[in-house]
Amino acid sequence: MQGDFKDSELEAVLEIAREAAQLIREVYVTPFSVEMKGPNDPVTRADREANELICKRIEERFPGAAILAEESVPESPDDIAKLLGNERVFFVDPLDGTREFADKIPEFAVMIGMALRGRPVLGVVVRPEQGDALCGKLGAQTIAFRESAEGERTPLRVSTVSDASAAKMMVSRSHRPKLIDPLAAHLGVTEQVPCGSVGVKVSRVVTADAEIYVHAGKGAKLWDTCAPEAILIAAGGRFTDLDGQLIDYTTTDIAIPNGLVATNAALFERVVQGVAAVR
Numbered sequence: 001m002q003g004d005f006k007d008s009e010l011e012a013v014l015e016i017a018r019e020a021a022q023l024i025r026e027v028y029v030t031p032f033s034v035e036m037k038g039p040n041d042p043v044t045r046a047d048r049e050a051n052e053l054i055c056k057r058i059e060e061r062f063p064g065a066a067i068l069a070e071e072s073v074p075e076s077p078d079d080i081a082k083l084l085g086n087e088r089v090f091f092v093d094p095l096d097g098t099r100e101f102a103d104k105i106p107e108f109a110v111m112i113g114m115a116l117r118g119r120p121v122l123g124v125v126v127r128p129e130q131g132d133a134l135c136g137k138l139g140a141q142t143i144a145f146r147e148s149a150e151g152e153r154t155p156l157r158v159s160t161v162s163d164a165s166a167a168k169m170m171v172s173r174s175h176r177p178k179l180i181d182p183l184a185a186h187l188g189v190t191e192q193v194p195c196g197s198v199g200v201k202v203s204r205v206v207t208a209d210a211e212i213y214v215h216a217g218k219g220a221k222l223w224d225t226c227a228p229e230a231i232l233i234a235a236g237g238r239f240t241d242l243d244g245q246l247i248d249y250t251t252t253d254i255a256i257p258n259g260l261v262a263t264n265a266a267l268f269e270r271v272v273q274g275v276a277a278v279r
Contacts, residue, residue: 005145005153009062010137013112013124014147016057020050020110021128024095028128034102040175040219042098047071050094054112058090065090070223073254081252089115089249091226097197099174106130107173107196109203113226118250123230125199134203136234144234146207156235159208162266164188164274167211170201177216182278187212187270202228202262206235211267214275215260216242222254228262238268242275 027046034042051071058065066083069092074080083089090112095101097108106129114122126133131149134156136142144156161167165188171180173194184192193210195201198220204210206228225247229239240246242259263271 005143007137007143010122010124010135010143012061013114013122014133014135016054016061017110017112017124017126018133019057020054020094021126023050023053024110025128028101042102043071044095044098044102046101047095047098050110051092054092054094062090067092068223068254070094070221077252080254084250084252087117091115091223091249093199093223096199096224100196105196107200109197109199111199111223111227113230115226115249118248120226120230120233120249123227125203125227125231127200127203134206134231136231138230138234142234144231156206156231157208158205158232158235158237158264159211160266161211161264164267164270165190167267168193168209170195170204170210170213175217179216179275179278180214183214183274186274186278198224199228202232205237205262205264206232211264212271213260213262214242214271217259218255218257220256220260222249222256225256225260232262237262237264240272242279244272
């Protein structure tokens with residue numbers, strides 16, 4: 001791991017994400033309305049304003065970059081396909097965990113990821129209320145660090161727990177797929193930790209505060225996973241769909257059809273086998 005955690009692209013994305021996080025915090029402490037884009041799909045002005053800011057800053061720092069952002073997805077499938085056909089694509093979730101944001105539960109995050117030829121290679125997840133940032137970069141040198149609100153940087157590494165009965169499993173605070181309880185019982189997991197935001201749940205695995213996160217639904221989108229996946233892999237973890245297959249970041253179907261598995265390396269095979277056994 002690179003000792004000084006310095007990479008120009010990663011530093012630029014971190015700066016953008018922190019600026020968006022500050023905007024979100026300013027909205028969070030004021031009265032704001034909540035709209036519904038669809039069933040169980042809330043949106044606020046914080047989502048939209050952060051989305052606009054992030055896209056503008058990426059265009060400034062990475063001229064000509066392809067960007068797929070949650071609040072500005074092209075309407076045409078052909079336009080999405082053209083965008084995702086670029087060699088390098090930024091995936092932006094300006095406010096992951098909008099439901100928690102609206103309910104004043106501080107489990108939400110700004111997430112910016114970058115994929116190169118269909119695979120995540122860079123990710124930044126900033127939690128505005130906690131003030132910390134998780135950052136990862138894959139390539140010639142692997143970088144994974146946590147930056148505190150005060151700017152202190154420390155290496156990130158997933159836990160080495162290999163006994164599932166000693167593992168913590170992150171679960172959704174707002175909805176509970178039928179798969180989760182049978183899987184926990186099959187694995188022998190006794191501690192489940194409710195939490196909002198896909199990014200925040202994966203972050204707990206990245207920081208070794210948990211070992212397992214399984215998302216069994218079809219609600220996750222590519223912008224929910226690109227940044228967390230890059231960081232988790234950089235920190236030594238594993239990230240796939242429920243069958244243990246890599247997520248495809250070039251598909252025009254921006255919804256991930258077969259759930260997610262995010263774990264430390266030691267438990268990955270056991271968890272995927274457990275999913276297959278209880279499905």
